[in-house]
Amino acid sequence: METRTDLVSTPDGAFDVHVWVPDGGRGPGILLLQEVWGVGPYIKKVAEDLASLGYVVAAPDLFWRVRRNWEGAHDAAGLQASFEVLGQFDPGQGVKDCADTLAHLRALPEVTGSVGAFGICLGGSQAFALAGGEPMGAVIAYYGSAVPDALELLDAIEAPLLLAFGGQDPYIPRDRVAEVERAAEGRANVETYVDERAGHAFHNHEAPDFYHPEAAADLWQLTVDFLRRHIPVRP
Template sequence: MKKDIQLTTSDQHSLNAYEHAPTNALAGLVVLQEIFGVNPHIRQVCDKFAAQGYHVISPALFDRVERNISLGYEPEDMQRGLNIRAKISPEKTLSDVIAAAEHLPYDKIGIVGYCWGGSLSWRAATETKLFSAASCWYGAMIPSLLDHPPHCPVQMHFGELDHSIPLDAIDKIRQAYKDNNGVDIYVYKNAEHGFGCQARSSFNSEAYELAQQRTLDLFAKNL
């Protein structure tokens, strides 16, 4: 069943979320948006994971500033998304993510995020103990969030040609976790930022298919 629901956080903030709960799901999954809101693409991402048997929820992280945000991928959409994101503290956003996880009635919960959501997935894996696996797609803030080890297995997926996440930044992550076998870092040749989004001009089907399969394998093993 697919529906829009309401969540309440620990600070009594009410936010929307998109939920897709297939029959007989065995594990939960939190899907975190890009800076474009819980738009049709993110809903489609949720539906694809639900088709794999996961009870999926995607919290509307922009609701603290403006509700019902669903943006496209034009430059003006990107600027609007960046402006909204700048108005929300990381701590508030993390509490929204926690509320989504606590809504799911499972012992094992995974998390996957894209762009802004990729960075937030990493924060959720390092700053909470709610998740059993995390997949972080092109999270540009991850290199500045290396103070804490993750509490679950983590995958990171980066594009070789992503100008917002240069290769030396990825090397910084590798160095920080070179002795941590729970962090797997993948760099996809000829892939740009947003390579996993079919609605963007940077979509790379080969990179997407491989990163998606690796993500599914991670969840199959740990959830």
């Protein structure tokens, strides 16, 4: 697959967007939104996995206004350093940068068909917020900590939406996840998934303190099936 780094311009400057193009040279687009650790080895592996399925993937450097191209180590010190960067991050401005990246992705000549968003951790919150104002073919949010406090956005989200959580997540208590489940009831476009075995960031194979292999495999299969249903890759 082809990989490259594009630049997206804003009135405040330009930021990097990492792009992966599948071997077929074109396909539907996926906006991939980073965790607190940045666009590091884990996010890049997720991008490669999506591109191998036939998607054109764009992952913006969301922390560029704070620390350009931040990649935190997947250990206790790296997590603490990443939280310090996160503390200076403006979520509202981040959503605007996501929208600019989405427009860039849609305009790429390699992108054919629908475009969706897939956010993880911080990116899950950003994808959920973005979906409230941007039409997309599908939206996936893994353990977005801001989701329970923004459930009013569900009324504005028309895209098929998958919200995934871990039942043992210390950052998103189970009772808050239950609020999400109740808010999603009766909404035909919303699916919720809770793996009671797992905690936060359980899909991240680079983070041994969080990774749950069995739960990660199950969630990934669910994700692939969701994408194939709502943003199919055409031959």
